[in-house]
Amino acid sequence: MKGRTSVGLDIGTSATKIVVVEHGKDGTFHILGTSKADSKGMKQGYPVDLAEVTKTIKEVTEDVERKIGQKLRNVTLSIGGITLESSSASGGTMISRADNEITELDIEKTVAESLISLNTANEKVLHEIPIEYRIDGSSVYGDPVGMKGLRLDTRTLFVTTLERHYNNIITATESADLSVDDVIASPLATSLAILNERQKNAGCILIDIGQDIVTTSIFENGSLVAIKTFPVGGGHITNDIALGLQIPLEDAELLKTGHIIGSFPKKKLEEIIEARLADIFELIQRYLKKIGRHQLLPAGAIIVGGGSMSHAVEDVAKKILKIPVRIGQAKAILPHKTMRQDPTWFTALGLCIADRFSEKNNGSGSPVLNFLEPIKQMFSELLKQLMP
Numbered sequence: 232m233k234g235r236t237s238v239g240l241d242i243g244t245s246a247t248k249i250v251v252v253e254h255g256k257d258g259t260f261h262i263l264g265t266s267k268a269d270s271k272g273m274k275q276g277y278p279v280d281l282a283e284v285t286k287t288i289k290e291v292t293e294d295v296e297r298k299i300g301q302k303l304r305n306v307t308l309s310i311g312g313i314t315l316e317s318s319s320a321s322g323g324t325m326i327s328r329a330d331n332e333i334t335e336l337d338i339e340k341t342v343a344e345s346l347i348s349l350n351t352a353n354e355k356v357l358h359e360i361p362i363e364y365r366i367d368g369s370s371v372y373g374d375p376v377g378m379k380g381l382r383l384d385t386r387t388l389f390v391t392t393l394e395r396h397y398n399n400i401i402t403a404t405e406s407a408d409l410s411v412d413d414v415i416a417s418p419l420a421t422s423l424a425i426l427n428e429r430q431k432n433a434g435c436i437l438i439d440i441g442q443d444i445v446t447t448s449i450f451e452n453g454s455l456v457a458i459k460t461f462p463v464g465g466g467h468i469t470n471d472i473a474l475g476l477q478i479p480l481e482d483a484e485l486l487k488t489g490h491i492i493g494s495f496p497k498k499k500l501e502e503i504i505e506a507r508l509a510d511i512f513e514l515i516q517r518y519l520k521k522i523g524r525h526q527l528l529p530a531g532a533i534i535v536g537g538g539s540m541s542h543a544v545e546d547v548a549k550k551i552l553k554i555p556v557r558i559g560q561a562k563a564i565l566p567h568k569t570m571r572q573d574p575t576w577f578t579a580l581g582l583c584i585a586d587r588f589s590e591k592n593n594g595s596g597s598p599v600l601n602f603l604e605p606i607k608q609m610f611s612e613l614l615k616q617l618m619p
Contacts (some may be wrong), residue, residue, distance in 0.1 A: 236263070239582025240291075240306040240409070241417070244273045245442035245466070245537060248576055249291045249306075251299055252583040262338030264298040265576070266291040273444040275462060276312020276417075281335040281406070288407035305410045307586040309578050310400055311358065311417030313444050314393035317458040319362065324385035331379045333366070338376070341385035355397040357416050358390040362454050366509060390416045390458060397616075413586060418448035418458055420581035425533060425559040428453065435530035438515065438548075440538025442466045445511055449524060457522060459516050465618045468507045475503045478529065488540045503549065504542045511538075512551040519552070531555030535574045 235254045241247065247270045251263040268290045272283030297304055320346025326337055340357050364371040366380035375383060397414065404411050422437055431450040439446040443464045449457040465487070472483035478497055485491040486500060519525040531554045534544060539558050548556040559574055 237583040237586040238303055238306040239309070239420070239579040240288070240404065240578040240588070241582065242273065242278075242288065242308045242403075243270055243578075244276050244444070244464075244574065246270055246575055247287045247291050248579040249295050250576070250579040250583055251303070251436055252580075262580075264295045265579075266294040266298070267576075268294070271402075275343075276297045276441065276594050277314060277393075277396055278403055281399060281403045281477045284400075284403040285406040288404055292407060293408065303409065306404065307413045307415060307582040308411050309398065309406055309417040309420050309582055310392055310397065310414050311439075311444075311446055311460075311578075312392070312396060313442075313460050313462055314396045315390070315416060315418075315458060315460055316392075317388055317390045318349055318371045318453075319385045319386055319456075320348045321384060322346075322348065323382055323566075325382050326380055331381060333373065333375045333378050333380065333383055335376055335420070337383050338385060340433070341383055342387050345385060345387040346389065351389070351391060353394055354391040355394040357397075357414060358388075358419065358455075360388040360390070360455055361385050362388050362452075362456055380400065381472050388454075388456060390419070390455070391453055392416075415582060415585050416458070416580050418446055419455060420585055421535060421559075422448065422450065422455070423581035423584045424577040425535060425581075426450065430530035430533070433530040434523075434524075434528040435527055436515075436519070436532045436554075438532055438534045439536040440465050440534065440541075441536045445515070445536075445538070447515055447518065449522075449528070450526075459518055461511070461518075463507075463511055463514070465536070467542065468504055468538065468541055471503050471507050472500065475499065487542070489542060501542060505547055508541065508544055508547040509551060512548050521614060526553050528554055531557065533557060533559045535559035535577055537575050539574050574590075 237252045239250045246267055248267045250265050253261060253263050260403060261346055268287055271287050272280030278284045292303055324340040326333055326342060328334060338361065339349060342361060352430045363386040364375045365384040366375060366378060368380055401411055418439065421439060426437060434451045437448045441464045443466055444462055445461045447459045448455060455555045468487055469480060469483045472486055473480050487504060532548055532552055534548060545556050545558060559577065
C-alpha cells in the first residue's frame with residue numbers, strides 16, 4: 232500500500248464488517264479489501280461478551296490482512312445500538328474580542344454552555360454539532376466566524392451513548408490488537424455513503440433496520456438534527472415468520488429476504504412480514520409527530536440495513552409515513568455484486584470517508600463531521616473508480 236489508508240470497522244448485532252480504503256496523494260483512492268463475519272457477543276448493538284466480540288474482530292481483521300498483504304494497526308470505529316441518542320440545548324456568550332468579531336473560541340464557549348444544561352451522567356458525548364446560530368437575537372445562516380455582534384447564541388445537537396458501552400467497544404477492539412483513531416455514530420457514517428447534499432438540505436429521515444433495533448436519523452439544512460432508536464428490528468420479522476409458518480429460523484430469514492421460495496403460503500408470509508413492518512413504521516410515525524416532522528420531510532425516507540431487504544418494506548413505509556420512500560442505494564461503491572446488493576456494508580464504507588475528511592471537535596476528542604465539498608469530491612471519485 233503506497234498511499235494513506237483508512238480502515239472502517241462496523242460491529243453490528245448480526246455481522247461485523249471491515250473495509251480498507253487507500254487514499255492517493257492526488258485525491259484518488261480505491262477499496263483494497265473487505266471482510267465480514269457473523270457477530271458474537273452483541274445484543275441490540277451493545278457488547279455483552281467482550282471476549283466473543285474481540286474474537287469476531289480478530290476474525291475479520293486477519294481475513295482482510297491476508298487479502299491485502301499487510302497488517303492493520305488503526306481503525307475508525309462505528310458505534311450504534313440501543314444506547315445511542317441525541318439531545319439539543321442552547322448556550323450563549325458575549326463576544327470576547329474588543330472589535331466584536333466572532334471567533335472559533337466564541338463558538339466553543341456557546342457549545343460548552345449548551346452542554347452544561349444537559350444531564351450527561353454516565354453518557355459519552357460522541358459528537359457536538361452546532362445546528363443554529365443567532366447573533367444579537369437574529370438567526371445566522373452558515374458559519375458566524377468573522378461576523379460581528381455583541382452576543383452569540385448557539386443551539387447544539389449532542390450525540391451520546393452510554394459510557395460503559397463506549398468503553399467496552401473500545402476495549403474489545405484494542406484487545407484485537409487494533410488502535411482506535413475515532414469513534415463515530417453509525418447513522419453519521421452511513422449517511423456519508425447514502426445521502427446527498429440535496430436530501431440533507433431539503434430534509435429527510437434515514438431509517439436503518441438492523442437485526443435487533445431500528446435507528447432513525449433526521450437531517451435538515453445540511454445537518455443532523457435528531458437520532459432515535461427503537462428496540463425492534465429485522466430479527467423480529469424473522470421470528471414472526473418462523474412462528475407463523477412453523478419453520479427453522481434459517482429458512483425464515485431466507486424467506487424474509489426473498490432468497491428462497493418454498494411451498495409456503497405466499498399470502499400468509501406477506502401478511503406476517505407486513506404486520507411487523509407496520510409496527511416498526513408506526514413507531515417512527517409517532518416519533519415524527521412528537522417532534523413536529525410528520526409529513527414535513529420533502530426528501531422523504533431512505534431505508535437501509537438488513538431489514539431493508541424485506542418484502543414490501545417500501546410500500547408499507549409509504550402507506551404509514553406518507554412521504555417519499557426509497558431503499559438506500561450505493562451500488563457503485565462496492566467492488567462485488569453480492570456486496571453491492573448488501574446495504575449492511577454502507578456504515579463501514581462511510582467510516583472510511585469520515586476518516587479522510589473529519590475534523591476533531593475542540594475539547595471533545597470526537598469528530599464533528601464536515602458534510603461539505605471535500606466529502607462530495609471524495610465520494611464522486613469513489614463512484615467513478617468502481618463504476619463498471
